Amino acid sequence: MPLIGSSSGAVSQSLEEKAQLCSACHGENGVPQDPATPVIWGQHEGYLYIELRDYKRGNRKNEQMSAIVEGLERDDLLALAAYFAKKPWPNLSQPRAGSDDTTHAERVAGSAQCPQCHLNGYLGDSTQPRLAGQNHDYLLKTMQDFRSGARANNDWMTALLQKYSDDDIGALAKYLAGL
Template sequence: MPTRFVFALIAGLLAIFPAHAADIAAGKEKAELCVGCHGENGISQMENMPSLAGQPDQFIQWQLVYFRAGARKNEQMQPIVEQINNEDIRNLGAYFASLPPPKNEKADDDPELSKKGAQSAAGRRCASCHLDSYAGTKAVARLAGQREDYLLKALRDYKGGLRSGGGQAAMAEVAFPLHEEEIVALAHYLANLK
């Protein structure tokens, strides 16, 4: 079944069934499944694993839907998403969105690299989707303060066509022409945003 058809079907089904208000407490309880990789309170301590704290509600929900539908593939995520239903997804989105985002307390160890990353972000118009603060919105990811190693991985995956899911077309178009030095600078800049 074509991926677009799957997404259209999912979106249609979600529109038919009335959404219930998300239950943050239930989301916190279900998030126990996530702690091993994404860390306590959604702050990852694991290499190449994103922090989920402070991510926009809809972004979390859509990523879980993409994993569950098989549009995004990840060995660790597949057994998790098989255990969650639509209500769990709504609750997890609300829970992670309610948490304070990661705070990078360390001083930037390479301000010149951050300057290059800021110039690249402006030139690539990253703020047009991710907002001027890079806090994300709706179904668009928060980038500010995310793990640098994860940002590197995500940008490389988009560039190489390995990652799909929301914003794939936009991100693939943005990431494909990036050279490695630009990817490194962008990741460093975004990870060091306060």
């Protein structure tokens, strides 16, 4: 997929063409190819934009995403966030968490007040991301990354998750993925 230029030789690409670049990993139909890649279809516009901006600023680090946003301007990031937010959230058909994991996750979520920000059903809004039905492996990885500081674009989430164990985070990932 060329990063610049098109078959007509024009230097600027349409929004559709830019969005095509994303489908290679985030999925043609919104289902990511790799389970450690997040769903972006139907995620909230404000949140999508903040993440793209943070990758571009280097506040959130990921080799693949950094390479992608390098060639994009702020207007592109805003347009792409709006574009993907309008798509339907895909059904990844992940299993519901078992009763032990559910009880464990609900206990942690209650003490940490996760639904206060991620809202009922973990559907999120605006700059609070949807977590329900997100890819399990991605949820696990990104919560571990917040905790270790590898994902350092939100100090508050880092401080919160540092209070919890690997087992707690494992149960939360299974629970949220299966919603």
